[in-house]
Amino acid sequence: MDYFAQQLINGLVLGSIYGLIAIGYTMVYGIVGMINFAHGDIFMIGGFIALITFLILVSIGLTTVPVILLLVLLVSMAITSLYGWTIERIAYRPLRHSFRLAPMLSAIGMSFVLTNFSQVAQGARVKPVPPIITGGYTLHEGADGFAVRLSNIQIIVVITTIVLLALFTWLVARTRLGRDMRACEQDQTMASLLGVDVDRTISMTFVIGAALAAVAGMMYLLYYGLVDFFMGFVAGIKAFTAAVLGGIGSLPGAMLGGLLIGLIETLWAAYFSTEYKDVAAFSILIVVLIFLPTGLLGRPEVEKV
């Protein structure tokens, strides 16, 4: 039981990170109708920028941990969202009215560019960082000596995710930008006729998605203590799986899907085999699409002629 509780905590933390990435996929898919293949690599870039900012801040003699974390978060979000904006501008906007496969292939190309760019720019080796946030709480001390622990970093990851999700839900539901986004999702031509700047709205969608991916990248760095240039690919596919599982286009769905994927992966690794945890996650994707093509919270797609 204690072991299960511990795995549950670990799974939820991992799921929060997947959920943050999944939101980026689901938003872009909802509005532009394409899989932003490069999104996983945006997450990886976010992790790298967080790492570099952290190194600089530490070496100029900053020691207050909350200040460092806040600065790292802001710098990482700012620069990574510029990456999102630039990629949309270069690789996707010229293809917006092209045929269906074109933006997807362009996105795959962009994903290769980003992966290889960080490999060339920062080297192929894994970059470890010493644990920045230590300590935690022991929730339950079992008779056999196994203790359920909740570390501070886990608390931070979960709280950050909840705060961002609340902020983001508010943004979509209550602000002008959110209304524009929902309008573009329904009908771009009509939205532009009614005075919505479609180009700008789509750009902002990519910016917000990239900013959330940057947060996920930073959380990943803090939680696992390492980044490498190839981490975006697998994390990206899993986050996309999460978005599909929750129902693509649905924001709460993306978060729910992320949590489920995180839990499934962690529990599978804990009880069955570590080697096949990715296979489990991908199999879930296939099974979900067979039986629930619209996901858990998605709206059924009406087929029109």
Place this chain on the structure above:
Amino acid sequence: MAATASQAKTAHGLNTAFILKKAVISALVALVLFSLMIGIRTEAGSDGQLTWWTRFGDLAAMVAVVFGGSIVMELLRHWWGPVETVRVVPPSAQKAFSFAGRALVPALLIFAFLVPVIFYDERYILDLGILVLTYVMLGWGLNVVVGLAGLLDLGYVAFYAVGAYSYALLATNFGLSFWICLPLAGILAAFFGVLLGFPVLRLRGDYLAIVTLAFGEIIRLVIINWQTLTGGPNGISGIPRPTMFGIPLTPGDDGLAARLGIEFSPTHRIVFLFYLILALALLTNWVTIRLRRLPIGRAWEALREDEVACRALGINTTTTKLTAFATGAMFGGFAGAFFATRQGFISPESFTFHESALVLAIVVLGGMGSQLGVALAALAMIGGFELFRGLEQFRMLVFGGAMVLLMIWRPRGLIGHRAPTVFLERNTAISSDLVKEGHG
């Protein structure tokens, strides 16, 4: 009116201020983007501690490149600009072009047949030729799925892997010869194609793409982790070389060279492999062209154009999709078996997502459905890769960038052609008593 006039004026005159402004903005964006990723280099030291140093020179160079590149782009856009020029080609030149177009295929075919004769002593070119032909074959195989049936498959490498491992395992464990294993590898791959096809029947477009991608990854992960069968990351080595219908290409007494009474040379095997893959590729092409003329091929093309209409016309979309997947997978399996016998060694590293993306890029670049386009695209892509061999670490950067640029430049591929293979030559009026309204 006045506004249009002034706009037209600025469009024709070189607007220096605008170009400069755009270049400065691009350079600023580049500065922010590259500030940390290029300006700072991190590396893990020997004690596991991260160290960093600055590279402001590289950063400045990159920003300068972006600034200059932006100006050049704007100038090019200005000169080649949106002004549509009507090209007047004299009829004689048009005739020459169409003749060249018709002569291209036989010319390429004859050249392909003559490559081992012309370049007999140049091992490098022969090896490159084999590689290009392998990708031509993979491209033609995937073309059945993507180009004809319009089903986006991002996991094609899975079938290539199934074919390669089928041959490797059958040959090393049971000692079966290449010619028995080749059809078996094809059948096994086709079986996996059907296996993948079943769950994805209801999916369309992007969902299909992501499921096939997941399938490709599952196959690769299983190969890596099922160590007792596949050798895991170490792969399988000592895969038997192909024999010329039972006659080995070895220096021994029963080898081909000894039987023909000529001196043994290792090039014989390379030449044999070259003709083998050429034959396999041409087989793929021939089968595809024949299938296109059959009802099933027409059903594939109809499915690509409109699935709903297809169903309304009574075409069984289930079998149509499954046959497309199985046919494409079978050719992938053949190519995989050939790959295994050529290399003599296979490992999961050869079957990553990059391979799928490369083959898909060849098909899309070739114009989705055009056989000639796919062949030319394979030649251009693999040849281009060889040109950039010196820049080993920038290879994927160049490949990815080229993919993006090609998509923007020609979204429909080099030879964009989607006309149905079969159509009515002319409208025919049918007898009035056959239709209610009185006219056909």
